[in-house]
Amino acid sequence: MSWFRKKSNRIESVPANERRVKTEGIFVKCTKCDAALYKRELEESLQVCIHCDFHFRWDARSRVCWLFDDCRYEELDAEVTSLDPLEFVDTKPYPERLERAKKTSGLPEAIINARGKVGGHDVFAGVMDFNFLGGSMGSAVGEKVTRLIERAIDERAAVITFAASGGARMQEGTLSLMQMAKVSAALAQLDSAKLPFISVLTDPTTGGVTASFAMLGDVIIAEPRALVGFAGPRVIEQTIRQKLPENFQTSEFLLEHGMIDIVVDRREMRPHIIKLLNFMVNNNESDE
Amino acid sequence: MLTPYERLQIARAPKRFYTLDVIERLFEDFTELRGDRRYGDDAAIIAGTATFHKTPVVVIGQQKGRDTKERRMRNFGMPKPEGYRKALRIMKLAEKFRRPILTFIDTPGAYPGIDAEERGQAEAIAYNLREMAKLETPVVVTVIGEGGSGGALGIGVGDRVLMLENAVYSVISPEGCAAILWKDAAQAERAANCLRLTAEDLQRLGIIDRTVAEPVGGAHTDTEESLRLLDSALKENLEFAVSIKSSERVKRRFKKLRELGRWSE
Ligand SMILES: [Zn+2]
Numbered sequence: 080m081s082w083f084r085k086k087s088n089r090i091e092s093v094p095a096n097e098r099r100v101k102t103e104g105i106f107v108k109c110t111k112c113d114a115a116l117y118k119r120e121l122e123e124s125l126q127v128c129i130h131c132d133f134h135f136r137w138d139a140r141s142r143v144c145w146l147f148d149d150c151r152y153e154e155l156d157a158e159v160t161s162l163d164p165l166e167f168v169d170t171k172p173y174p175e176r177l178e179r180a181k182k183t184s185g186l187p188e189a190i191i192n193a194r195g196k197v198g199g200h201d202v203f204a205g206v207m208d209f210n211f212l213g214g215s216m217g218s219a220v221g222e223k224v225t226r227l228i229e230r231a232i233d234e235r236a237a238v239i240t241f242a243a244s245g246g247a248r249m250q251e252g253t254l255s256l257m258q259m260a261k262v263s264a265a266l267a268q269l270d271s272a273k274l275p276f277i278s279v280l281t282d283p284t285t286g287g288v289t290a291s292f293a294m295l296g297d298v299i300i301a302e303p304r305a306l307v308g309f310a311g312p313r314v315i316e317q318t319i320r321q322k323l324p325e326n327f328q329t330s331e332f333l334l335e336h337g338m339i340d341i342v343v344d345r346r347e348m349r350p351h352i353i354k355l356l357n358f359m360v361n362n363n364e365s366d367e
Numbered sequence: 368m369l370t371p372y373e374r375l376q377i378a379r380a381p382k383r384f385y386t387l388d389v390i391e392r393l394f395e396d397f398t399e400l401r402g403d404r405r406y407g408d409d410a411a412i413i414a415g416t417a418t419f420h421k422t423p424v425v426v427i428g429q430q431k432g433r434d435t436k437e438r439r440m441r442n443f444g445m446p447k448p449e450g451y452r453k454a455l456r457i458m459k460l461a462e463k464f465r466r467p468i469l470t471f472i473d474t475p476g477a478y479p480g481i482d483a484e485e486r487g488q489a490e491a492i493a494y495n496l497r498e499m500a501k502l503e504t505p506v507v508v509t510v511i512g513e514g515g516s517g518g519a520l521g522i523g524v525g526d527r528v529l530m531l532e533n534a535v536y537s538v539i540s541p542e543g544c545a546a547i548l549w550k551d552a553a554q555a556e557r558a559a560n561c562l563r564l565t566a567e568d569l570q571r572l573g574i575i576d577r578t579v580a581e582p583v584g585g586a587h588t589d590t591e592e593s594l595r596l597l598d599s600a601l602k603e604n605l606e607f608a609v610s611i612k613s614s615e616r617v618k619r620r621f622k623k624l625r626e627l628g629r630w631s632e
Contacts, residue, residue, distance in 0.1 A: 164572065164629035165563045169548035218628030225625065247516075247538045249548065252562045253574050256516060256538040257627040260524050263496035264624040270497070287538070289489035290477075290517045295497055309489035309517070310479030314543070318479050328484060338487045 109133055125345045134302050134345055136282060138184075139191045139208035142241060146204055146349070152195030155203075156226050157187050161219040165252050173250040176212060184210040188219045189244070192227050194236075198353030200360050201236035203227045209243040209283070216288050217248035221258025224292055228265040228276075237275040237356055242293040245311075246286020259291035266295050275359035277352060280307050280330065280339065298355055299339040300348070301330035307339075369533070371568075372559040375541060377533040377585035378512050384590050386413055386428030386471045389511065393598050394419050394426055400457055402449075406486060409450030411442045411474070412522070414457040419469065420602055425461035427454050427522055428471030431512070444513075445478035448491035451521045455495050458502060467505040467605060470522045475540065477518030492521040499524035500624060501617050505608035507601065509579070510534045514564075526608040526620055528574070529600055530566040531593075532581040536574070537564035574627065577604060 106115045112131035121128075125145060126135040144150040160177075167173040181187065189211035194203050205227045207214045216224075224240070231238045247255035269276055278296025280289075282305035290309055293299075301307060308328035316323055326332045330342045343351050369377070377383070390397050394417035402408040414427040429446060432438030454470075461468045477488055499506065499522075506525030514523070514536030530536060539547075544562060545554035563569070566578040579600040586593035611619060 159630055159632050162629050162631050165561065167561050169558075169561065219630040221628050222630045222632075249539055249544055249562075251629075252538050253514075253536055253564060253569055254572060254628050256520055256536075257574055257624075259493075259517060260496050260500065260520060261624045261627050263493060264500035264524075264621050267497045267501045268621065271501070287517055290492040290521075291496060292493070294487070294490040294493040308484050309477065309492070310484065315479045315481065315484070319481065323481065327481065332485075336485050336487070338490060 110135070127345050132303065132344065134282065134304065136209055136243065137345070138210065139186060139206040139241075142206050143191055143193050143204065146206070146239070146352075147193070147195035147197060147202070148199065152193040152204075155192040155194055155230070156223050157192075159219050159223050159226070160187050161217050161251070163250075164218070164254060165250065167250040167252070169250075176250070180211045184208055186211050188223065189214045189216070190220050190223050192223050194230070197237075197239070197349075198356055200353075200356040201234065202356070203231045203236055203238050205238070205240045207241060207243040207288075209245075212248065214242075214244035214288070215246060215248035215255070216244060216258050216291075217251040217255045218258060220248070221255075221261050224258075224262045225265045228262070228269050231274055232269055232272050235272070235274060237277070237360060238269060239277045239279065239352065240292060240296075241279045241281055242284040242288050243281045244284055244286065244288035244293075246288060256287065259287045262292045263295060266292060275356065277355055279348070280305055282306050285309065285311055294338075297359065298341075300351065301333065301339050301342050302345055302348075303330055303342055305330045307333050370560065371535070371562070371565050372541070372556040374533045374565050375535050375559050377587070378535045380585060380587040381433075382587040383512055384586060384593060385433070386430045386473055386511065388590070389428070389471055389594065389597065390417065390426055392594050393601065394424075397426070400460075401453065403452035403456060405449065405452055407449045409442075409447050409453060410440050411444050411446040411478070412450035412454050414454055416466075419605065422605070423466050424605075425457055425466055425468045426471070427457060427468065428511075429474040429519075429522070431473060442478055444474045445476060446474065446518060446521070447478050447480070447483045448486040448488050451477075451491040451495050454522050455498055458499065458506075462502050462504045465504060467507070467609060468502070468525070469601065469605065470506070470508050470525065472508065472510040472514050472519045472523055472536075473512035474515045474518050475513055476515035477521065492517050495521045496524055500620060503613060503617060505605065505611065505616070507604050507608050509597070509601065510536045510566075510575070511597075515540060524620075524624070526611060526616065527576050527604040529577045529579050529604060530569060530575045531579045531586065531597070532566055533585050534566060535564040536566075536569055537562050572629070
């Protein structure tokens with residue numbers, strides 16, 4: 080019996096393997112509910128599981144395309160990239176890590192800057208990608224966010240950022256830390272100019288990005304179940320030596336504690352953003 | 368020449384002077400002002416009014432504890448959101464009454480705890496960064512011991528940033544960095560060398576304006592002399608900060624922050 084089964088498995092195994100190779104290209108397993116999802120279907124549902132609403136992390140290029148009306152936008156500041164000012168070497172030299180990140184993500188940095196229309200409004204958007212060194216903020220990311228804000232001030236347009244970050248980039252040391260002050264100062268000027276800033280938090284948003292521009296939105300929106308916090312959960316667990324509560328540092332936790340405005344499903348996000356822009360963008364600035 | 372790791376040990380030396388020592392020795396008429404008017408008071412940050420060489424000022428700083436009891440009371444100098452909010456409240460008071468602000472940084476970092484997260488640690492720091500950038504009053508920042516990441520920067524935006532010779536100022540603690548990059552906290556010494564966290568490095572990188580000398584062996588070997596050196600550096604830099612025309616002050620600060628970083632374009 081066992082011999083027979085083994086044999087039959089072996090006989091079947093060849094086509095099964097082939098099938099798996101093929102299906103691996105077509106299917107993705109949902110991280111949360113284990114459902115097999117058609118890749119094409121998942122793309123259509125903006126990388127959200129149609130069975131359990133789990134939000135997969137989304138690459139910056141797809142998100143930029145989704146954000147702007149008819150996917151029409153102009154990418155900006157792509158030439159702003161990282162240097163290695165500290166000559167930082169851990170298990171690998173930092174420039175090697177950067178090269179690898181560029182290759183694997185297809186991006187020049189951990190954020191894409193772009194301009195275009197959203198619901199007919201002029202928008203400067205900065206979209207982060209966790210695939211590029213954990214979406215960490217070094218000098219180049221800080222500079223790009225700052226330029227984005229400055230352009231919006233010059234052209235009296237809105238800023239929208241999509242955060243996805245493990246925090247400040249360690250390999251640029253205190254220069255990375257200073258980017259928090261730099262982008263926050265730029266936002267002070269945007270605020271004084273009375274221009275809109277919508278901050279969208281996606282999984283994960285932690286550390287120096289949370290403690291700077293991500294938490295400074297006029298309105299702060301989060302995707303469902305995103306990890307959002309200052310300190311990482313592991314660091315907290317090690318410090319306080321107790322188990323963290325259920326839901327701790329999720330979007331819903333922040334909403335409950337009054338730290339963000341709304342939690343919105345990605346598939347409903349664009350109409351929400353447009354409604355907010357309609358409110359924030361004053362087209363007849365009669366006083367000025 | 369001391370290695371960065373040796374400086375780190377000096378910066379953390381238990382006998383090194385703390386914010387309260389600076390206040391007691393270099394300031395007069397100190398009145399501590401407490402609470403954030405929102406949730407509570409945070410003993411990890413001390414704030415109040417005082418006079419410095421007869422000039423009325425606001426003084427704010429993180430305070431580590433000297434003994435076990437005080438360390439616990441001050442949460443080892445790790446502020447919670449109410450600490451940052453109190454600090455900003457007092458800074459706005461200084462702005463309202465056109466008094467300069469002196470802040471003193473000495474913290475391992477903002478407190479990583481459940482309550483701190485619940486009350487918006489990230490928001491508290493972010494909001495301080497934005498609001499400090501546009502304070503219309505002179506601000507002189509001094510890193511006196513440990514400048515632990517965002518928790519330090521949360522009171523660290525100003526017109527002049529000074530740093531003691533053996534103080535450290537870093538995006539992450541060397542231990543934390545080692546745990547992430549080498550998966551081994553014991554590699555802290557290597558991490559300390561990589562992170563460029565000394566005053567010398569940070570002055571070269573344009574992050575601090577002035578290094579304040581310490582006696583040979585570190586401030587803890589001669590507190591009297593260290594505080595004398597700090598006093599004259601503070602006096603000189605406060606005078607400079609006060610001399611900036613008020614119409615230029617915020618513009619100048621924005622410009623200074625704008626230039627931070629090294630990138631290719
Ligand atoms: Zn699912």
